Amino acid sequence: MPAFNLKIVTPHGVHYEGEAEAITVRSVTGDVSVWPNHVNLVTALGVGKASVTVNGVRRTAACASGVLSVLKNDVTVLANTFEWKEDIDLERARENLARYKEELKNAKDKKEISMAKIRIQRELTREAVKTEKE
């Protein structure tokens, strides 16, 4: 099976380093899938679900904001947050969601509104990834 080198890094540590067969992430313009020998690409990431296929097994994760770069079969994901499905704390995500919704209601200016919206999106992604059926 052809593969590429994948590295997933956030400020909280390295979440994956090794070979992978495919990765799909949500970029600012829509979902992007990278397969082996993909053309060189750099794109900014939005907030959404990510999935990585390693040895035929597909793993999902919640990923928020960052950069995806593909350079000569070296794929790097630099994200603000990246959590594998098994690491997501559903209860906390739901608590945060309620809190951010409250924040959105009380938001005063444009910036606060957009911040709250991004945060809500992030928690919704976490929830969706965690509750998704295999």
Added chain:
Amino acid sequence: MASGSMKEIKLRIKSVESTMQITKAMELVASSKLRKARERVEKARPYFLELHDTLSDIVAANTDFSSEYLVQRPVKKSGYVLIAGDRGLAGGYNNNMFKFFTEHSENKNVCVIPVGKKAVEFCKRRNIEIVTDRYAQVEDITTSDCSDIGGMMADLFKAGDIDEFFIGYTTFVSMLSQSPEMVQILPIVSIDTDVENKSASVIEYEPGAEALFDMIVPMYVSGMTYGAITESWASELAARRTAMDAASKNAKEIVANLSLEYNRARQAAITQEITEIVGGAGEG
């Protein structure tokens, strides 16, 4: 040497001992927090290296776009992110940073984003213009706070309000040595454009090289801020640990000296009493 001075010495010993208990406790707290802080620094490091590499790659691979983040403007106003501690009792940690900042910002029209309670207090005392005092808690600063700070810096720079940005932080050299540093963060000058181009072939940019660059730069700035804060936090704890260790040692020495003095006073009192008794018996 009466029993009065003995009592006094006893009291002093007690007070020094209780101070020692506090300094010891602070040292232990700093040590245990330091372990966590260093772990955080270690974990964050690969991210900054990659972030820096990616940005360098984009700049190096691309010659046909210009970004205002790369342009050096005549400086009318300088911005600083000043990172200090929330509390004192950390040796020269806070003061070294402030002294360094004062030297660096001399004769400049300055505006500061202080991080940490001591930094906020310092700016208010010196009447330095503050962008926001929201980040008065360096201990629990999160990555999302840092992206706020980064976004704020990028916005101010882009709007032309501030023409250059520096981050003042303390590097963790070793457990015993931490030194204040100043790095320029905007406009981006630290990026090495001569790096050997990994890919002479084309790179696709989504959406567009310039738009992408504008999105990545705030991330880069936030990332650098987070790195600087984690590093400073570790430095603060190390400085506090060292300071408290020294304080405990001093306290121990004082107690030892005072005990000696106390024993001498006691001995003198006993000797005097015996002399008195013997003298009294001889007379009788």
